[in-house]
Amino acid sequence: MTMRDAMARLVRDGESVVMEGFTHLIPFAAGHELIRQRRRDLTLIRLTPDLLFDQMIAAGCARKLIFSWAGNPGVGSLHAFRRAVEEGRPRPLELEEYSHFGLALRLQAGASNLPFLPTRNFDGSDLPGVNPRLQQVVCPYTGQKLWAVPALEPDVAILHAQRADEEGTTQAWGLTGVLKEAAFAARRVVVVVEEIVSAEVIRRDPNRTLLPGFRVDAVVEEPFGAHPSYVQGYYDRDNDFYQKWEEISRTEEGLQDYLEAWVYGVPSRQEYAARLQAVRARLRAASAPCEPVNYGY
Amino acid sequence: MVTAAARLLRDAEVVFVGIGVPNVAVNLARRTHCPNLVLIYESGAIGARPARLPISIGDPALVTGALGVCSMPEVFHYYLQRGLIDVGFLGGAQIDRFGNLNSTVIGDYAKPKIRLPGSGGACEIAVLARRVIVVIPHGRRAFPERVDFITSPGFLGGGEERARLGLPGGGPEAVITDLGILRFDPDTKEMILTSLHPGASLDQVRAQTGWELRVASPLGRTEPPSAGELRVLREELAASPSPASG
Numbered sequence: 001m002t003m004r005d006a007m008a009r010l011v012r013d014g015e016s017v018v019m020e021g022f023t024h025l026i027p028f029a030a031g032h033e034l035i036r037q038r039r040r041d042l043t044l045i046r047l048t049p050d051l052l053f054d055q056m057i058a059a060g061c062a063r064k065l066i067f068s069w070a071g072n073p074g075v076g077s078l079h080a081f082r083r084a085v086e087e088g089r090p091r092p093l094e095l096e097e098y099s100h101f102g103l104a105l106r107l108q109a110g111a112s113n114l115p116f117l118p119t120r121n122f123d124g125s126d127l128p129g130v131n132p133r134l135q136q137v138v139c140p141y142t143g144q145k146l147w148a149v150p151a152l153e154p155d156v157a158i159l160h161a162q163r164a165d166e167e168g169t170t171q172a173w174g175l176t177g178v179l180k181e182a183a184f185a186a187r188r189v190v191v192v193v194e195e196i197v198s199a200e201v202i203r204r205d206p207n208r209t210l211l212p213g214f215r216v217d218a219v220v221e222e223p224f225g226a227h228p229s230y231v232q233g234y235y236d237r238d239n240d241f242y243q244k245w246e247e248i249s250r251t252e253e254g255l256q257d258y259l260e261a262w263v264y265g266v267p268s269r270q271e272y273a274a275r276l277q278a279v280r281a282r283l284r285a286a287s288a289p290c291e292p293v294n295y296g297y
Numbered sequence: 298m299v300t301a302a303a304r305l306l307r308d309a310e311v312v313f314v315g316i317g318v319p320n321v322a323v324n325l326a327r328r329t330h331c332p333n334l335v336l337i338y339e340s341g342a343i344g345a346r347p348a349r350l351p352i353s354i355g356d357p358a359l360v361t362g363a364l365g366v367c368s369m370p371e372v373f374h375y376y377l378q379r380g381l382i383d384v385g386f387l388g389g390a391q392i393d394r395f396g397n398l399n400s401t402v403i404g405d406y407a408k409p410k411i412r413l414p415g416s417g418g419a420c421e422i423a424v425l426a427r428r429v430i431v432v433i434p435h436g437r438r439a440f441p442e443r444v445d446f447i448t449s450p451g452f453l454g455g456g457e458e459r460a461r462l463g464l465p466g467g468g469p470e471a472v473i474t475d476l477g478i479l480r481f482d483p484d485t486k487e488m489i490l491t492s493l494h495p496g497a498s499l500d501q502v503r504a505q506t507g508w509e510l511r512v513a514s515p516l517g518r519t520e521p522p523s524a525g526e527l528r529v530l531r532e533e534l535a536a537s538p539s540p541a542s543g
Contacts, residue, residue: 069417077414078414086411086412099417100418100421101418104370105370119378123463126446145463175341177355230355239352242353
């Protein structure tokens with residue numbers, strides 16, 4: 001499916017959308033398409049909102065943010081996020097805030113079809129005081145007091161991965177963060193991959209599978225679709241761009257100029273990648289293969 | 298700050314690492330007195346040996362050559378909550394006299410003057426790691442008597458409060474700043490200046506601390522970085538992108 005079709009068919013205004021990948025495998029191509037399609041009133045969910053949600057907030061896509069760490073990773077602040085929270089511009093942003101463990105646990109509860117999951121975290125922190133969804137529970141076996149988080153079941157999960165087959169069976173390697181939890185928690189799942197491979201390639205290496213195709217509603221082949229973030233084995237992070245974002249996003253005007261030039265002004269990720277050929281060549285991953293394993297019996 | 302933090306690590310410990318100064322400190326320790334240190338990153342890298350200083354917490358360089366990779370729920374459940382993490386490193390915008398850390402907001406939560414990034418994995422590290430080392434530059438605004446928001450609990454109101462609440466981890470062991478090293482009174486849990494870095498004065502530390510700071514007697518002097526430490530820092534760790542928070 002094309003990215004345009006996938007976003008048009010599977011993401012509607014007002015829905016909750018988890019877009020995962022923990023600073024690695026961030027689905028930027030999908031986010032740019034949602035901005036171009038002027039999706040509105042979304043509840044955006046990510047452990048680390050990153051540049052992706054900074055752009056979507058600035059573009060006016062978001063009504064609410066569910067998150068656990070909102071910075072420019074390794075660089076500094078997210079300025080569009082801060083403007084929305086500190087000044088209500090371009091519109092106020094409702095926040096629902098956790099720690100990484102707390103939000104990962106919410107997705108895990110959703111993926112497991114449980115109403116909540118308990119944790120030994122949060123005692124002594126002020127987070128429960130500002131988030132009434134964090135509640136204390138008593139263990140029925142030991143009487144211990146634990147904190148609980150409720151299940152999170154987003155309408156849509158959008159994930160980036162290295163490869164999938166035509167049916168959507170998806171393989172990812174390197175850091176997978178909460179990709180699996182997000183996919184099983186959501187009602188609909190869109191997977192964006194660097195390449196579509198044959199089912200035989202997948203079946204020869206089943207341990208690497210993140211999701212079976214029957215869990216996936218749409219698979220989109222979009223090489224370089226996670227730029228400027230990294231994809232293990234494919235390309236490195238465009239760290240120059242992450243550092244430049246500090247300057248681009250510091251003013252609303254600078255940020256809108258960026259969106260005009262690189263999101264609204266670009267019809268597709270193919271065109272975006274074509275404009276960045278030199279960058280793409282510079283970021284190509286070094287080779288570090290592993291020994292094949294024997295799946296015979 | 299970096300060498301003082303690195304020296305608090307003991308060989309073969311299991312360390313939970315973040316990006317920034319802790320990352321440099323831990324990678325320095327691994328290349329000097331702690332060759333068997335096990336580096337765990339919240340992104341899921343277990344036993345990482347990054348060839349470059351990671352540019353973010355999810356850098357694929359953490360995976361290349363690691364002992365293992367797991368999902369984030371696994372890291373938090375099976376390593377951190379299971380009690381397998383000896384040392385966690387934390388930073389923040391503010392720390393108070395009982396070692397509570399704020400990385401959430403300056404001002405009121407509902408109408409913040411400055412919205413900071415938030416907890417990330419800091420809250421669970423503060424609650425669950427056996428011991429915590431805090432790295433934070435000294436400054437009056439960074440060292441208020443009370444933090445605006447407790448993102449990551451230290452000793453809360455001091456004394457036995459943390460123990461009474463039953464937090465599994467031991468709480469902060471030391472605070473490393475650009476001026477000195479501070480530890481915590483075993484009974485009152487109040488921060489005490491125990492060592493001054495070369496070139497720093499007691500007056501300077503007092504001026505940059507927002508409460509009447511207790512000072513150890515005798516007050517120690519931090520050993521300057523050795524030639525070996527400097528060589529590793531300059532030749533092996535310096536070429537990487539500048540590490541900020543994240």
